Amino acid sequence: MIAELYVVARWEQPIWAAQQLERSLTEGLFGRLAVWSRGRLWDRWTLTDGVAMNAEWPDTFEIPEQRHKDNVRVGDIVKLGFNSEHEGGERMWVQVTKVKGDRYWGNLDNEPVVIWGLQPGSTVRFRGKHIIALYEDEQFERATEGDSRAP
Numbered sequence: 696m697i698a699e700l701y702v703v704a705r706w707e708q709p710i711w712a713a714q715q716l717e718r719s720l721t722e723g724l725f726g727r728l729a730v731w732s733r734g735r736l737w738d739r740w741t742l743t744d745g746v747a748m749n750a751e752w753p754d755t756f757e758i759p760e761q762r763h764k765d766n767v768r769v770g771d772i773v774k775l776g777f778n779s780e781h782e783g784g785e786r787m788w789v790q791v792t793k794v795k796g797d798r799y800w801g802n803l804d805n806e807p808v809v810i811w812g813l814q815p816g817s818t819v820r821f822r823g824k825h826i827i828a829l830y831e832d833e834q835f836e837r838a839t840e841g842d843s844r845a846p
Contacts, residue, residue: 740780740810740812743775743786745825763829764826767829768794769792774788774830775789775821776825782809782811785809788804798821800818801819801821803819
């Protein structure tokens, strides 16, 4: 860690040290509480409300139909939008590990670029309104079985 400190520019060292301290503190009980509250002390992040975005920009922000989102099960992969207060946002895939009504839990399946405090395998809690895309394989076929309008 000391060797890494010398690589960081001198004027950024206090911020870097605070971020490293936060990361080491968040590996224990505090980390579970921080994940539970869906953010961090620095660089807090939130999830994009896909339904609201689609309502505001229906021609350019498409989301899956509700019947497809209703068929999401454990093991399926969904795309969520992550927003950071300071760094912008990014869209990443999450593999669903638990479903309870309209509440979902999953593990991050991407390497975040701008969202601090998340890494592949991080647990993410979300709702159906946050799903902006489905990994369309068998889960898409499940939703269209028996639907005469399906392509």
